[in-house]
Amino acid sequence: MTPWQPVLLSNVNRPNSERITTYMAHGGYEALRKALNMAPAAVIAEVKASGLRGRGGAGFPTGVKWGFIAQDAPVKYLAVNTDEGEPGTFKDRLIVERDPHSILEGVIISAYAVGAHRAFVYIRGEFFLGVKRWIKAIADAYQHGFLGKDILGSGFDLDVSVHRGAGAYICGEETAMIESLEGKRGEPRLKPPYPAQIGMWDQPTIVQNVETLANIRHIIGRGAAWYASIGTEQSKGPKIFCVSGHVNRPGNYELPLGTPLREIIYEHAGGVRMGRRIKAIIPGGVSTPILPPDKLDVPMAFETLAAAGSALGTGAIVVMDETTDMVEAIRRITSFFVHESCGICVPCRIGGVRLLETLETIGAGKGTLADLERLDYLSRSISGLTFCPMGTGMCEPIASGINLFRSEFDARVAA
Amino acid sequence: MNVTDIQPSGVRIVDPAKEAMLLSALYIAQEREGVLTPEAIARVAERLGLEPGQVYSVASFYTLFRMQPTGRYLIQVCDGLSCYLCGGANQVVDYISAKIGIGPGETTPDGRFSLEKVQCLASCGTAPAMRINDDLYENLTPATIDAILERLQGEV
Ligand SMILES: Cc1cc2nc3c(=O)[nH]c(=O)nc-3n(C[C@H](O)[C@H](O)[C@H](O)COP(=O)(O)O)c2cc1C
Numbered sequence: 001m002t003p004w005q006p007v008l009l010s011n012v013n014r015p016n017s018e019r020i021t022t023y024m025a026h027g028g029y030e031a032l033r034k035a036l037n038m039a040p041a042a043v044i045a046e047v048k049a050s051g052l053r054g055r056g057g058a059g060f061p062t063g064v065k066w067g068f069i070a071q072d073a074p075v076k077y078l079a080v081n082t083d084e085g086e087p088g089t090f091k092d093r094l095i096v097e098r099d100p101h102s103i104l105e106g107v108i109i110s111a112y113a114v115g116a117h118r119a120f121v122y123i124r125g126e127f128f129l130g131v132k133r134w135i136k137a138i139a140d141a142y143q144h145g146f147l148g149k150d151i152l153g154s155g156f157d158l159d160v161s162v163h164r165g166a167g168a169y170i171c172g173e174e175t176a177m178i179e180s181l182e183g184k185r186g187e188p189r190l191k192p193p194y195p196a197q198i199g200m201w202d203q204p205t206i207v208q209n210v211e212t213l214a215n216i217r218h219i220i221g222r223g224a225a226w227y228a229s230i231g232t233e234q235s236k237g238p239k240i241f242c243v244s245g246h247v248n249r250p251g252n253y254e255l256p257l258g259t260p261l262r263e264i265i266y267e268h269a270g271g272v273r274m275g276r277r278i279k280a281i282i283p284g285g286v287s288t289p290i291l292p293p294d295k296l297d298v299p300m301a302f303e304t305l306a307a308a309g310s311a312l313g314t315g316a317i318v319v320m321d322e323t324t325d326m327v328e329a330i331r332r333i334t335s336f337f338v339h340e341s342c343g344i345c346v347p348c349r350i351g352g353v354r355l356l357e358t359l360e361t362i363g364a365g366k367g368t369l370a371d372l373e374r375l376d377y378l379s380r381s382i383s384g385l386t387f388c389p390m391g392t393g394m395c396e397p398i399a400s401g402i403n404l405f406r407s408e409f410d411a412r413v414a415a
Numbered sequence: 416m417n418v419t420d421i422q423p424s425g426v427r428i429v430d431p432a433k434e435a436m437l438l439s440a441l442y443i444a445q446e447r448e449g450v451l452t453p454e455a456i457a458r459v460a461e462r463l464g465l466e467p468g469q470v471y472s473v474a475s476f477y478t479l480f481r482m483q484p485t486g487r488y489l490i491q492v493c494d495g496l497s498c499y500l501c502g503g504a505n506q507v508v509d510y511i512s513a514k515i516g517i518g519p520g521e522t523t524p525d526g527r528f529s530l531e532k533v534q535c536l537a538s539c540g541t542a543p544a545m546r547i548n549d550d551l552y553e554n555l556t557p558a559t560i561d562a563i564l565e566r567l568q569g570e571v
Pocket residue numbers: 053054055056057058059060062081082083084085086169170171172173174175207208209210212213388389390
């Protein structure tokens with residue numbers, strides 16, 4: 001098989017890759033021209049046919065989401081999720097910093113498809129360079145007539161603005177992001193209604209991850225049939241896998257969905273440091289269940305990871321070798337969630353603190369079997385019972401970790 | 416729409432709803448004083464026609480809005496899983512602590528440095544990582560940390 005030629009990351013290593021001139025010299029904004037000559041419904045149909053699913057973690061089919069927007073709604077919004085905060089994930093930052101126009105072209109095409117004339121870019125407050133790159137890209141796009149009134153003579157208008165978050169992981173959750181964009185505390189809203197029905201200022205709002213949007217120009221440019229020929233049955237197209245932890249070459253690797261985990265770790269990321277054996281793998285960011293090394297041959301796709309007992313999540317692969325202290329690794333993940341809990345629901349706010357305390361006790365060698373039972377009881381009282389998916393995500397590494405590494409936990413507690 | 420509508424602070428105010436301007440207003444207020452004082456919060460509230468309590472409530476939700484002053488250089492070391500696995504996190508914090516003589520959550524007596532542990536910086540592929548004010552430092556080693564701290568010690 002010929003090696004995969006990057007599509008999403010084809011520009012990022014060029015000199016001055018972030019500039020509009022570089023982008024346009026390599027086919028940039030051609031897909032926009034093409035899309036503006038299509039009917040909006042045809043653009044939606046093309047994205048639907050491509051099989052593209054969201055890259056922000058939930059994997060919802062993008063074209064289907066666009067179809068939910070009420071055609072007759074007078075005002076519709078598009079919100080661009082650049083809040084990337086799921087530990088282990090560092091792909092969105094790369095695209096925003098090195099190839100912001102590839103996202104922006106997707107933003108304009110998407111807004112045209114759903115009939116939005118206003119798009120809001122929400123970016124994680126800590127992404128200082130990313131903020132600058134977004135602002136510059138948007139300013140240059142205005143100057144070239146890709147934004148503003150009557151874009152490329154099509155009669156379509158679109159304004160885009162950049163909004164900085166201010167340090168809150170939960171604002172990556174789409175409804176919390178909308179609250180934050182409205183100038184409020186980033187506390188999630190109850191779903192349904194989904195943002196596509198009632199979003200920003202109660203108007204239908206499409207929220208999309210930046211990697212998802214970076215796919216759009218390729219789907220329109222090369223066609224849905226080409227796109228759908230990449231990947232597996234239910235997971236189409238290329239995906240950026242972020243590999244970190246105990247590997248020789250950590251980094252972002254763009255590969256077709258369905259690439260086996262083993263190939264990503266051993267061929268692309270250079271294998272495990274010092275030739276050690278793998279003890280555990282987090283396949284999709286810290287909200288996804290931990291996998292044992294006997295699952296290394298799982299294809300990295302939505303359906304296959306679900307069957308293996310985990311999830312594709314953001315595609316952030318964290319590799320832990322045989323020397324890893326799993327109690328400490330899981331404690332560390334839990335401490336992240338406890339820090340980031342927005343606090344509106346009790347299972348996540350209080351349950352998280354209790355989980356962390358218990359893990360700290362066990363980690364310090366002061367735990368008993370009752371503490372292990374408490375972890376189990378607490379996860380069952382949190383998982384599936386929180387206001388938003390974050391609290392449930394918090395339990396995934398704990399439940400799977402104890403299940404897989406029970407003997408390590410047992411060895412740390414007094415009988 | 417005009418390109419000049421884009422503010423240097425990173426936020427272009429697009430909606431007449433005053434509330435939606437709150438985060439950007441807080442950034443501007445904080446940029447000026449380095450910290451959000453009660454007076455700054457009251458001023459923001461007045462300018463946007465909001466209650467000071469509401470402004471405080473929103474500001475207190477977000478970690479980047481700071482109610483307590485910090486040193487001139489705020490060193491934020493990633494405490495995330497991937498940085499921990501790559502020998503970062505604890506080791507980097509301990510190393511810096513030993514060098515500048517303060518622990519996490521503290522500020523040096525001369526007000527030059529504050530030290531903090533923070534969540535994943537989205538630099539896991541270039542771990543260990545830390546941020547000092549607006550600058551990101553990746554693939555940290557004792558030698559690179561020494562060089563960074565020495566440079567900042569020397570800044571007048
Ligand atoms: C706690 C939490 C945090 C999230 N953080 C992000 C994020 O940082 N970036 C992102 O794109 N999606 C994030 N999501 C997913 C969004 O809610 C939403 O599904 C996504 O932005 C939709 O875009 P997509 O369909 O293109 O993936 C998060 C979800 C949850 C529950």
